[in-house]
Amino acid sequence: MDNFIEISDITKTYWSDDGKTETKVILPLSMAIAEGEMVMFLGPSGCGKTTLMRIVGGLETQDQGSIRLRGELLAGPDRRRGMVFQSYSSFPWLTVRNNIKFGTRYRTDISRQEKEEITDHYMNMVGLVRYGDFYTNRISGGMRQRVAIARTLASSPDVLLMDEPFGALDAQTREHLQFQLMDINKSEKKTTIFVTHDVEEAILLANRIIIFSSRPARVVKEIDVDAVISAEDRRNGTADVAAFMTMRGDILTLIRAEYAHNLEET
Amino acid sequence: MHAAIYGRVFSNLLAFRKALPRRTEIILGALGFVLFLSVWHIFAASGTIRPEFLPKPISVAQAFVRLFTERDFATDIVISVGRVWFAFFLSVIVAIPLGLIMSTYRSVGAVLEPFIDFIRYLPVPALVPLLVIWFGVGEASKIAVLWTGTFFQLILLVADDTKRVPVEYIESGHTLGATNGQIMRHIIIPAALPSMVDNLRITLGWCWTYLIVAEIVAANSGIGHVIWSLRRFVKTPEVMAGIVAIGIIGLLTDQAFRYAHARLFSYLRR
């Protein structure tokens, strides 16, 4: 496996404001992610998924360890790692189109003309062409998340980081966006880390699922979903139901065990 | 039939936490004024209170006209408005950049916040004698009073507005490749602007309070000076007319700000 992203011996501890109590969120943790791979982080809530993703995005600093992208050491946020947040992060003072175009604003690798074309491309991809002139206050939550995804893609990051991006959406909208993301993933092949606590979402979207323990986060199990159910079958809804249910059951059992462990501690 | 209609109107008026039609709002607002004026008139006309203390509303209205025809009140208004706007402008152009910097660099905020908070709690009228010693009785001291009264409030309000910009906006900026300066110009300022304009509107209102203080203490022109000098001749209707004039100017400015706000930030409407 080629190490497109290499996470080596990351640790992170938060201290309470009075500096007396420590919360160990990540103990030495290492993993590698291949180019074009869609990796889902799954685990009990509060285990440190967001923290790890934010460290990869440069929005949080690790205590120890390093993150490399194509072998290059990373420090601090930049355009190489685009982030889609759970909350709506599209800008209310810009229209849908200008929000998406904002993604190209700081790119120096393309011309003005190309910026327009890229904006159109992603407006089209997330199905918002008709809403280009709408301000984001007037569109639904699902559309706002599509704006955020399109904006991030328009900035052409090497890695897409998504922290429960569909967590605040209703079930129907969520499913719609999951399928849309599968389509995007098929055409763009963007390396993606996706945090979720929804087991079905993880199976549906992942090439690989990484299951974390309760805090401090440790990798409990990795599942190569592609090896069991092909992405094609998942996308077309032709996946073997028994295989799907078995995988779902196994994951839930693991996570329940972690939750129970968590409860014993607290 | 009629009873049914009245019943409906009446129940609408008392609808629990429901909106009213715009026209009903305006009618009710006017009704409030009429009610106030009627009560006032009844009291004043009853003769229980001497007219030197409480003239009739109509006498105040007549005095209002006299202020313009017999004295050059329009000039005083222009002078007062000019003072307010000039001092306010000086306040804004310093407070906005400083407020932005204070909320961006914690170290600057940590140095300035306690100091500004201290000054903010000093009553401005108490500073007037000092400012007169420093700046004399000319225009400078009046501008200084207004500036002192608004600047220290404004700077903290601006800092607060900027702090309230969602962290996701700023982090989005970083991951889209923006520099700190670009995040400030392209994200923080547009995001904070609507609440900043609202705070400008509110502080401009305070500016008027301090103006009258400044003009009463040391001035030979302006609305405050007119009110104060008429007091000496117990021209109560004129004094009240002067106060009404301030109210009207305040109301108009406030409405203009609200209108501009609604136009500029129409994207906030749902």
Ligand SMILES: Nc1ncnc2c1ncn2[C@@H]1O[C@H](COP(=O)(O)OP(=O)(O)O)[C@@H](O)[C@H]1O
């Ligand atoms: N800025 C912070 N300061 C202190 N503790 C934090 C901070 N951010 C997260 N934590 C703690 O770290 C743990 C992991 O949080 P997080 O990474 O958000 O979990 P997850 O995303 O897996 O639900 C939680 O217990 C949380 O309370």
Ligand SMILES: [Mg+2]
């Ligand atoms: Mg989280």
